Amino acid sequence: MNSVNQVDMLKENKGSLIDGSITSPLGFLAGGLFCGIKRKRLDLAWLYSEVPATAAAVYTTNLFQAPPLKVTQDSIQSGGKIQGVIVNSGNANACTGEEGLKNALLMRRKFAEHIGVREHLIAVSSTGIIGEQLPIEKIEKGILNMTDFYQQNDATDFETAILTTDTFVKHACTELEIDGKTVTIGGAAKGSGMIHPNMATMLAFITTDANIQQDALNQSLKKVTDETFNMITVDGDTSTNDTVLILANGKAGNKELTPAHPKWHAFEQCVKLVCQSLAKQIARDGEGATKLIEVQVKSAESDQDAKKVAKSIVGSNLVKAAIYGEDPNWGRIIAAIGYSGIELDPTKINVSLGPYKLLENGLPYPFSEKEATNYLQQNETIQIFVDLSAASGNAVAWGCDLTYDYVKINASYRT
Amino acid sequence: MNSVNQVDMLKENKGSLIDGSITSPLGFLAGGLFCGIKRKRLDLAWLYSEVPATAAAVYTTNLFQAPPLKVTQDSIQSGGKIQGVIVNSGNANACTGEEGLKNALLMRRKFAEHIGVREHLIAVSSTGIIGEQLPIEKIEKGILNMTDFYQQNDATDFETAILTTDTFVKHACTELEIDGKTVTIGGAAKGSGMIHPNMATMLAFITTDANIQQDALNQSLKKVTDETFNMITVDGDTSTNDTVLILANGKAGNKELTPAHPKWHAFEQCVKLVCQSLAKQIARDGEGATKLIEVQVKSAESDQDAKKVAKSIVGSNLVKAAIYGEDPNWGRIIAAIGYSGIELDPTKINVSLGPYKLLENGLPYPFSEKEATNYLQQNETIQIFVDLSAASGNAVAWGCDLTYDYVKINASYRT
CATH class of the missing domain: 3.60.70.12 (L-amino peptidase D-ALA esterase/amidase)
Incomplete structure (x- = not known):
């Protein structure tokens, strides 16, 4: 060194x-x-x-x-x-x-x-x-x-x-x-x-x-x-x-x-x-996981708010299943932001999946579904970026996709 | 009529x-x-x-x-x-x-x-x-x-x-x-x-x-x-x-x-x-569900507390997967009660699965695993009863099991 x-x-x-x-x-x-x-x-x-x-x-x-x-x-x-x-x-x-x-x-x-x-x-x-x-x-x-x-x-x-x-x-x-x-x-x-x-x-x-x-x-x-x-x-x-x-x-x-x-x-x-x-x-080693999900939230009212949003996304079964399915389903990301429990202005939110912008000012951004799907297929670490355009609160959360194997492992752990 | x-x-x-x-x-x-x-x-x-x-x-x-x-x-x-x-x-x-x-x-x-x-x-x-x-x-x-x-x-x-x-x-x-x-x-x-x-x-x-x-x-x-x-x-x-x-x-x-x-x-x-x-x-018609889960919580400090516990159990992926796997895994029920966010005395909790007592005063009750498994296998509606022995708050919550089909449906909804 x-x-x-x-x-x-x-x-x-x-x-x-x-x-x-x-x-x-x-x-x-x-x-x-x-x-x-x-x-x-x-x-x-x-x-x-x-x-x-x-x-x-x-x-x-x-x-x-x-x-x-x-x-x-x-x-x-x-x-x-x-x-x-x-x-x-x-x-x-x-x-x-x-x-x-x-x-x-x-x-x-x-x-x-x-x-x-x-x-x-x-x-x-x-x-x-x-x-x-x-x-x-x-x-x-x-x-x-x-x-x-x-x-x-x-x-x-x-x-x-x-x-x-x-x-x-x-x-x-x-x-x-x-x-x-x-x-x-x-x-x-x-x-x-x-x-x-x-x-x-x-x-x-x-x-x-x-x-x-x-x-x-x-x-x-x-x-x-x-x-x-x-x-x-x-x-x-x-x-x-x-x-x-x-x-x-x-x-x-x-x-x-x-x-x-x-x-x-x-x-x-x-x-x-x-x-x-x-x-x-x-x-990354979550039960049955095939992918690590990293959610970065920036420009929230506070770090606390950013944490809530990041955890809400990374904890959503629907987001996790979509990533397993290699489906750039931003609607589920939006839904998870919306029920995270923080106050926010939906018209100021930007969301990206890796390098691909999915949502700008709360509205769908014309992205190439093929490229975004390709990003999900090619990478073991999937990054989601959320910009709340409010203040300077930041947070990062990690999780994994929801897979058949998760169900399999947990349907039969004791036996 | x-x-x-x-x-x-x-x-x-x-x-x-x-x-x-x-x-x-x-x-x-x-x-x-x-x-x-x-x-x-x-x-x-x-x-x-x-x-x-x-x-x-x-x-x-x-x-x-x-x-x-x-x-x-x-x-x-x-x-x-x-x-x-x-x-x-x-x-x-x-x-x-x-x-x-x-x-x-x-x-x-x-x-x-x-x-x-x-x-x-x-x-x-x-x-x-x-x-x-x-x-x-x-x-x-x-x-x-x-x-x-x-x-x-x-x-x-x-x-x-x-x-x-x-x-x-x-x-x-x-x-x-x-x-x-x-x-x-x-x-x-x-x-x-x-x-x-x-x-x-x-x-x-x-x-x-x-x-x-x-x-x-x-x-x-x-x-x-x-x-x-x-x-x-x-x-x-x-x-x-x-x-x-x-x-x-x-x-x-x-x-x-x-x-x-x-x-x-x-x-x-x-x-x-x-x-x-x-x-x-x-x-009961939750995506991929095979069973309806009903959680009845009684004797909580308040109805609000009872609701939190009931929702925490019925929302737990681990409980849901265990019920799909027909596994009377009370440890996961206990864990879900423990992180529900209410104050409680762990040594006063009783839990039953249908007619079978699993936990008495916070400790494992000697139940027949065979009978409890049989209950899970034979019934389409699975009931979990929780008695917090605190006051008179009650609540009932409903959910469904977590199955391979849930993952399948949600990994490919848009495509």
Whole structure:
């Protein structure tokens, strides 16, 4: 990496992704193994920092918040530090009542004991089927099979072991220079199905070796999550288990980052870059999806208004099915703008599909249906641009098309 | 009909549907014909009252309200009376700007001239493709082919001519005794696709020979629409053209109905009965649907809260796909309750699927998966009951399952 160019790019708020993962930042190790919750595939993942890391998290807004989230919350609240994360897939430990909470606490304690740290330095996540008790004895055995973190260190195993109906692993990485030190930010995520603004069955783990104040980290994660993970939707449902967790272990040796640090903005942009990449990967891997849909809304009265419009379009079953059908059906885009719940002037709206203008000042623009259809056929990422011609509010949302396979997967998930 | 029994039933607020249609109330005629907007099927419908009828309407909340709605609004506001309704299918006359408004006005004028009444006694509706100008000359020719309303009177033709992707015609009828007179209420509707709370591409026309005050009719239609048409959802999208129109021509000869009339409540229940039947038919005929889903929520903090929960469940793609897959997946029902946006105590919730309890006090109840699956396989109407154990708020919502055919139909509607 040419760090001068990198810094220049960050000054321009562009940043770029590099090869890497959650184990790219200094002092992080991760892995995954099979403990028998799933039939065959890896189902137990661990993440470890050589030193306790400053931690922050954002959780699902679903009222049926699963026990593991309460345990992670308890750990972070108790001292703001996390050193180890244990994640199982195949069972969400949700709607499991007192026994579920007991199991989540046990999962934390067993992992803490095994690696020799205090319980409150451990975060716990679960994802999978709702309403069945965790096979805790399998997880305990799995933990005992973690014999040497350095030998078993394999980020891809971690990325694999957290998946449910996902079809590919998701990771992202970037770096920047702060106080003459290279600071790295890595991430891993799982999604697929039930993915919606306000977080659904999605888990994201971000690691960085930056030295950063906890309040600042917390505030930054909330902001970035709102602009990335909360701007994706697959099917409009939100789940019981979603969590975005960030760990910053300070190993890079920079001066403590706060909003007052000259590199604060650049750092935040890099966190956003990683989270945005993960969010897009999750949307692209929506159940049955064949295309990623990106909706950019500009010139709304406020960012909030722009978000509502972008989410309304990307969440419309009719728009999603039309894109799957490679049909430039702008009427459905218009309808979704119209019921988004914001005030707007219909006669000032412009809509484009990729490079093709479909609507000008609220009226159909004479576009070549053949070219627009061709655009839908040729591209894996479909962009919709909406200009509300009101003020300066902007937003971007991501989603995927609605396909036969979505119905197939979700008509028979449990059986 | 045994009118004594009928009245007794209505006293108990039960009412029952009878065979009949929009032409069952005295003094209403209706028909439909082919004018060439569609390739083959009937596409121009008319409704006529022998005398000007007191009128009220509810329109879509979509900001891209189509020109025909503005014209109907103008007519009703101008004197509160409607004598004729002209409806075309195949073209929604939406997003058509000035020219669209000119065409909707022309459609009103041509029909008014043809039947010899003032323009402001005419209501206009359109449904179909968005963003193309109305082939107004075809509609004009169609109007000229209406030669004798009494000879051409055929409610089924009307019901057929308003359809788009619907697979069956929709009508309902009931009657009750008021002041010793038989008052009849009939209805016709079209739906299918884009059907959602707050009305989507759905049209409903209600006729009655009741004598009723306009303010009372208006207020009653709003209330009934909120509890019926606004409680159905097929895909979460709302459209540009939806209208519920009620005409009351007074031919039954009862004393003017107002909320002070002793039969007011019974009359309103009968209007609700007709609207609820139409709403359920629309939901059952959702694009690609194989099952009607009915969600009953009780003991919420308020009716408003109960509505939110009922709509959240019936609008969940994951619940809809699970029911298509005949999978008693209560985890998705729970998730939909949890993100409905109301405050609730998760430990007090009971959920049943038909006769089978799935969840008690927020925890899985040991039900027979085989029996529950059997219930899903054997029934065309699937009922979900939710008890929030909070206060006395109730609501019912209707929707349909999410199927391969939904995707198929909507991936290729225009082509």
